Amino acid sequence: MSHVRDTSPKPYGVVAEFDNSDALLEAAEKVKAAGYRDLDAYTPIPVHGLTDVLEWKDDKLGWVVFFHGIAGFAAGYFLQWWTSQGLPVSNTALQVNGLLPYPMNVGGKPEFSIPAFFPPAYELTILLAAFGAVFGMIAFNGLPKPHHPVFNAACMNRASSDRYVLCVEATDPRYDEDEIVELMNGLGSLSVERVKTSEGY
Template sequence: MHHETPTLYGVLAEFGSADELVEACKRVKAAGYEKVEAYSPLPLPEVGHALGHTTKLSSLIFCGGMTGALTGFGMQTWISVIDYPLNVGGRPFFSWPSFIVITFEMTVLFSALTAVIGMIALNGLPQPYHPLFNSAAFERASRNRFFLCIEAADPRFDLAEAKKVLASTQPLLVEEVPH
């Protein structure tokens, strides 16, 4: 048992519906497991709630957007007022209303880049290899089935115990996933 632990990623259970997955998530969390993750072919907010997931991506995007706004406005102001003041039709050098459009565009650009790059990076992607891809059953996670994995890295992890908890949730399949 002990010598196997390092090569084991976790125990995976397969379900036929989102409701069963949510139920199983609650039961596994109640059993005290922390390193648990669910996998589904469509976004299921209930599962995230059941597992207690939260994300700070939106605050990150806000910071990205503010950076864009300051960059856009600052760049135009610095260029038009300090670096090369140019008299255009007698307008003041600091003609801020004409800087609004580019400031807005830069805000959107920076926020969107932060949203996508942030989402990918926080999710740890790109990740060409993941132990779960060793499971043939897991191919169905992007089609029509729902999966729950108790990871071996969980401090409470015990193979027999984990299998027992997952089996009690009436899955279609329980299997060990090697590293």
Template sequence: MAQVEPSSTLYGLMAEFDTPTALVAAAERARLEGYRNMDAYSPVPIEELNEALGLRRTRLPMLVLAGGILGGLGGYGLEYWSQAIAYPMNVGGRPYHSWPHFIPVTFETTVLGAALCAFVGMWMLNKLPMPYHPVFNVPAFARASRDRFFLCIETADPRFDRHATAKFLESLHPVGVSEVAP
């Protein structure tokens, strides 16, 4: 009980680094140690972290493709339905279904559908907006948006142990290790 109780009031342990290189190395070491429920925080995107943390490819491109297809079909469908079915009107003797005229709008709605999906999909998959998150409880974390790099191993990880994990993080030569309140 004594070991479980404190960690239940903890979100995780966070190590602070001052270079992107140190963060990537730390993430790789932590993954080799068997930690999985962890995240890295940085002021710049670091491509190497994807591999170090074992991130899977995002589903976003498929969402964007679906959005584009829906947008295109929607745009063309709207034109066909309104010009040929809802209110057929003879304009200069052209057929009601004068498809070449419908292409520019179809193109634009395809782009619009894809862009809206890219935007909404990215924020939804990232679960943002999220006004509160435990990592903000660490005072040093304010520099995560400026010049510092953080690795947080969460209590949710099966291998998490308050003392052993803290010791492991210390062994990575961080600037500091802090406890993250939930």
């Protein structure tokens, strides 16, 4: 019967609940010092210095935004160049489906007028960079995600109002549930829970 999928719950991690941000920060530092790396925290408000403690150095999104911006800028100028001046009419081999540019004489200025074409290129830069930021954020966060295993923990019900939750995830190479529960209990937490998942995590 080896082809039947194993749906028995697997450990997702251990969560501990705190009632203020300082306690969370202190706990996160201690858990980090104990050698655990795969940590996450859930807080109702942004906590200053938390990302430093968790050592999140993720700058992928910045690059995504940057290259979207570059692409927007290039596309903006390319479109205006292609429609206003384009390739010489004699160069038919390079014309796409026989499309010809539609040059306009505006006050005798060049057909490809770099200063006048800057604002649309700039706007496209901003538009694509914003798309990059929003959709990049959604993609990197793995959204949409209707359910997350950490919601199986009871304390998560108040994580968006007045509780601060720290989680050591099972993906941690040093993961040992009993050891972590013991460690977390000694950190002044209100409660410690073992979280299970059957979602393949």
